[in-house]
Amino acid sequence: MPDIMEAIEGRRSIRKYKDQQISREALDAILRAGMLAPSASNKQPWHFIAIQDQALIAELNDAILRAMGKNSNAYVSAMAARERYAPLFHAPTVILVCGVENSSWSHCDCALAAQNMALAAYGMGIGSCMVGFALNLYGDHAGDQSALLAKLRIPQGYRMHYAFCFGYPDETPPARPRDYDKVTYIG
């Protein structure tokens, strides 16, 4: 098991995955790490939909892709038009990170869980990438997605915040540049 600092420094967003599925034990370890994140007043306002059913992942990917294509934002629709573009990167495992609706801290708390999940996955040699484009499914431009959303069984009162892809990396991207001039020290 690698060192926590090595994980923080070595983690990358992975957008190309091997076909090999991750085991249920590895998936459980990732989810457990997520649930160990702190949350406001320990409310744990998250819910995780862990999908390893390849047909369902493909259906979700295609629905997101179609919705992106109809997005009035040119950046998003151009992305969708790219050849062989797959918003879920053909990842073998996708976790939909859902949070309680109308809660001021649910975005923060779910993201704290997500970062634990990314680091725990890294420790097992598993790559990950958060995909905000999944929210295109909720857009007016997406048309009626109720059948797909019902199939995902997102609990009442929760909303998907993003999709989170997992799998064994088939690429080793370099670190993205970071601007370290983002701190003020006082005292």
Added chain:
Amino acid sequence: MTIRDAIEGRRSIRKYKRQSIRREVLYDVLWSGMLAPNANNSQDWFFISIEERARIESLEGAIKEYMAQSSNPSTVANSKRDDYHPLFEAPAVILVCGKTDNRWSDVDCALAAGNISLAALDRNLGSCIVGFPGTLYRDDAYRHHFDGYAIPEGFEVKFAMTLGYPDESPAPRPRDVRKIVYYD
């Protein structure tokens, strides 16, 4: 420290030793925050690290003033107690700021905060995320308490993190494991 030990061992720490944190350590910990993933690598975050006692006490005073207006009687009762310190008398308080017009900045700042809390633990530091500074910043009547912090234009305080050497070792809080649906 292994990833597992860090994730399993992290607690929110609400009691700190007086001992200050060396600047290099603080820098390394905040650096770890900036290694978090974020939407389009926009890095729309900003960290203001406060170690000046008087400033921390003044923020605590503002938070207690805000708490005194609460509809929750126990919050009001806490706000009246002299021995209640909403920033736990921590030697360092980080104001985590995000860009106001970036819809992902709550998420990105929290991803950074997750890294900060784990990197802090690796250096034997405890941390706690405190939402009140973000709540105060969003309230027109309280925003002026942040006037002296040079928060960059277009940014807002999302929340604060307290940092310091722990003077308590709390047990893990219970977790609800029925929060997963599997499809396979």
